[in-house]
Amino acid sequence: MEFRRINGLPPYVFATINDLKLEARRAGEDVIDLGFGNPDIPSPDVAVEKLAESVHNARNHRYSASRGIPKLRRAITDLYMRKFGVELDPDTEVVTTIGAKEGLSHLMWVLLAPGDGALVPSPSYPIHIYAPLFAGAEVRQVRLERPSAGTGATGADGAGVSQSVLGSGEAFFGALVEAWESSWPKPRVVVLSFPHNPTTSCVDLAFMETLVGFAKEHEIVLVHDFAYADLGFGGYKPPSILEVPGAKDVAVELYTLTKSFSMAGWRVGFLVGNAEIVQALTKLKSYLDYGTFQPIQIAAIVAMNEASEYPLEVNKIYQDRRDALCDGMNRIGWDVVPPEGTMFVWAPIPEPYAEMGSLEFAKFLVKEAEVATSPGVGFGPGGDGHIRFALIENEKRIGQAVRNMKRALPKLG
Ligand SMILES: Cc1ncc(COP(=O)(O)O)c(C=O)c1O
Structure with missing residues (x-):
């Protein structure tokens, strides 16, 4: 059979x-899992309790609203006002999605038709590349690199944040403009995501302003996946693109409870911003789904309203783990720059092992150090010189991972 898509x-x-990790674990090895970005921190208690309570109410067993129940949309607009000073209309500028991933995927169906163009960073979270491709678009990748050690990197105290932040943004913007200018037909959509997975690049509001100006000038839609909205370290606070005055003319943003509230399995996200685009996705979704199970929507409201400080606790845990790993x-002689945001460490493959490439090196680490990571090539060819560590084990286990790697990598500095 043929499955052309x-x-x-x-x-x-x-x-x-x-698979290698599972095989090793079955063989009795204690593999430390820093692979997938699947958070291990529990969801807020109030959300768990509310879910348990509301599931007993038969009224919540029926189909719900595909765009999200009104109080849920109101809870996210309150959160945006509180956190970013951004005003949103819960009736026209918000739609609930089944996590950011589903939201982004279906959004691309709305924005792009076969033959249209999209610009996407390289390397990238895979769905940023594949969602436009599934929609039939031509995808052009734009190099995104995080400045390496010594170019304004932060220490754990946050010193040097702005220098490093600007370092990522300026080079990327230059590459983006070049890609846009040399593309035909002109790309209609730019996919962005800062703090960035996997490179951990971070940007400031001035960068967002520059992008919005560029998008307005050329009638481009900016799609900002803000999955790591609440994961900024050492005093760095990731900006929402909607903080830029007038951004709603050209931009939409995806916010998710997955990382901020450690509610990955619940599948609660939102698309917010430009009303026309939000309404277009709302319409498509009304054909596709009947909404998230209502008790989950109710519990999500409680998480945002009553556990509004939870993202700070989550942030602190990741920051401590980041410090332990970096x-x-x-x-042990493996030079890495501590990230200012995300829950990852994006590590260049050390020189003596560089020729292995990221897949072989990641396999080697599972076998010889009992540490699972993500090979950079999984984020596109632009990622092949790196591997990504996800900070999803506790500090003690991270310490063990470091000791294992020291043993397995004798050629380190
Ligand atoms: C950039 C990015 N977007 C989206 C997601 C997934 O978010 P959600 O669970 O809301 O679908 C991830 C998860 O790793 C991510 O890294």
Whole structure:
């Protein structure tokens, strides 16, 4: 049988590492899992309790509203006002999605038709590349690199944040403009996501302003996946693109409870911003789904309203883990720059092992150090010189991972 839409999909390289991890665990090895970005921190208690309570009410067993019940849309507009000083109309500028991933995927169906163009960073979270491709668009990738050590990197105290932040943004914007100018037909959509997975690049509001200005001038839609909205370290606060005055003319943003509230399995996200685009996605979704299970929507409201400080606790945990991993790696001679945001460390493959490439190196780490990571090539060819560590094990386990890697990598500085 032929499946033309998916025939061209490359094998999912993360699955290779995951299989190796499972095999090693079955053989009794204690593999430390820093692979998938699947949060281990529990969801807020109030959300869990509210879910348990509301599931007993038969009224909540019926189909719900595909765009999200009104109080849920109101809870996200309150959150945007509180956190970013951004005013949103819950009736026209918000639609609930089944996580950011589903939201982004269906949004691309709305924005792009076969033959249209989209610009996407390289490397990238895979769905940023594949959602436009599934919609039939031509995808052009734009190099995104995080400045390396010594170019304004932050220490754990946050010193140097703005220099490093601007370093990522300026180079990327230059590459973006060049890609746009040399593309035909002109790309209609730019997919962005800062703090960025996997490179951990961060930007400031001035960068967002520049982008919005560019998008207005050229009638481009900016789609900002803000999955790491609440994960900024050492005093760095990731900006929402909607903080830019007038951004709603050209931009939409995806916000999700997955990382901020550690509610990955619940599948609650939102598309907010430009009303026309939000309404277009709302319409498409009304054909596709009947909404998230209502008790989950109710529990999500409670999380945002009553556990509004939870993202700070989550942030602190990731920051401590970041420090444990980065300090440990630097101590054993593997130079890494601590990220200012996300829940990842994007590490260049150390020189003596560089020729292995990221997939072989990640396999080697599972086998020889009992540490699972994500090979950079899984985020596109632009990622092949790196591997990504997800900070989803506690500090003690991270310390163990560092000791294992020191043993397995004798050629380190
Ligand atoms: C950039 C980015 N967007 C979206 C997601 C997934 O978000 P959600 O669980 O809301 O679908 C992730 C998860 O790793 C991510 O890294």
